[in-house]
Amino acid sequence: MAFSLGPVGQIAFGVGDVDRAEEFYGSKLGLRKLFRFGDLSFFDCAGVRLMLEKSAEPNKSASVLYFRCADIALARRELSTRGVVFTDEPHLIAPMEDHDLWMTFFTDPDGHILALMCEAPKGYAPG
Numbered sequence: 001m002a003f004s005l006g007p008v009g010q011i012a013f014g015v016g017d018v019d020r021a022e023e024f025y026g027s028k029l030g031l032r033k034l035f036r037f038g039d040l041s042f043f044d045c046a047g048v049r050l051m052l053e054k055s056a057e058p059n060k061s062a063s064v065l066y067f068r069c070a071d072i073a074l075a076r077r078e079l080s081t082r083g084v085v086f087t088d089e090p091h092l093i094a095p096m097e098d099h100d101l102w103m104t105f106f107t108d109p110d111g112h113i114l115a116l117m118c119e120a121p122k123g124y125a126p127g
Contacts, residue, residue, distance in 0.1 A: 008048050011065065014055030015110045021052045024108050028082040029067075058110040065114050072102050072118035073126035079106070079116075090116070090126040100124060 015021040022041050025031045031043040031050065039054030045067075069075035072090045080086065090104040102118040118124075 010049040010051055011045075011063075012051040012053055013108075013110070013112055014058040015052045015108075016055065016058050017109070018052060018054050020109050025050065025052065028079065028084050030082075058112070064105075065112070066103070066117045067115065069116050069118050071126075072104060072116050072120070075116050075118075076104055076126075090118075093117075095122075098122070102126065 013021075018036075018039050018041050022033065022036070025041075025043050026033050031045060034042040034044055034049065036042070041052045043050045043052070045065075050065075067075075076086060076090060084106050086104055086106045088105055090102050092100055093103050094101040096119075099119045100122060102120055102124070103115050105113060105115045107113055118126075
């Protein structure tokens with residue numbers, strides 16, 4: 001049997017305040033909270049677990065989390081009504097052969113960079 005790694009199971013972010021991070025990821029982004037153990041809080045990201053860990057110096061240079069969405073304009077409007085502040089407007093990143101890749105970016109309370117990404121049909125224009 002050949003060796004191969006499975007899908008990513010968990011991603012970890014250091015946060016300055018776990019309660020504040022839970023509010024952002026749970027209430028604002030709408031991720032399902034799995035459980036909390038002390039200064040660790042866990043959320044489900046469509047099968048990948050996000051661990052938020054209390055850290056004296058949150059690492060803002062960690063990898064960007066890209067959340068897939070079917071309609072980037074709709075997702076951005078909904079998150080904006082929940083208090084999420086975006087740093088840009090949805091914009092075309094790459095026109096592909098059979099679809100277009102759109103993104104828009106925002107940060108969490110600790111400055112981690114997050115994004116919405118939409119693999120849209122050709123000709124899509126966020127409204």
